[in-house]
Amino acid sequence: MPKKVLIAYATRSGSTAEIAQAIAEELGAGGAEVDVHLTRDVEDVGEYDAVVLGGPVIIGWHRDAMKFLGRHKRALAAKPVAYFIVSLEFCRSDTDQFQSIPIFQQPAHGEPPANPNKLRMTEKHNSPAGYLAPVLKKAPAVKPVEVAFFSGYVDYSKQDLFGWLFLKLLIGAKAGDFRDWGAIRGWAADLRAKLGLDA
């Protein structure tokens, strides 16, 4: 029997949906049966052997991803789980780890801190610990086999007024697609074994 894996994702403007799809293709290439769903459409995770949960940073991790974790934390604690977190900013020093969780970082995603021994406030916010602490607090018994950090995109045509103002005025974000499909697919291909999906 092929193993069944769920990729549950949240998205605001679509970039994470396409990342979820690429991950699904790589996991499926190993023979697993893969379902891809928006987090809010998933009622039960019982039928799955493994779960990959992803979402963008919208100030914090997308609230639908956080709600999914809250709803399914008991079931997820008993399965192999991986997270992927999509953002524009990411600030990691070479030695940065968080609670011994393996971290994968898309090459050239974000900037390392100016001084690793003394992080600025925004650097702390954008660090693995800054992004991950609330996620792990939400579901402490869920121990992800790995957490991947990927770049997303800025597409002003897909933003509502709040999103447009936030990106333009607060972050001053340049429009562009910063996703690295090689890194995303490479991570997903390596994830098969880590999730126990290899036949």
Ligand SMILES: Cc1cc2nc3c(=O)[nH]c(=O)nc-3n(C[C@H](O)[C@H](O)[C@H](O)COP(=O)(O)O)c2cc1C
């Ligand atoms: C309202 C809003 C808030 C955001 N907050 C952050 C943030 O705090 N840090 C960051 O690095 N990126 C932030 N982003 C950028 C998104 O993470 C990025 O555009 C991502 O690709 C969006 O994913 P989606 O297309 O799946 O919604 C924000 C974007 C919006 C619209």
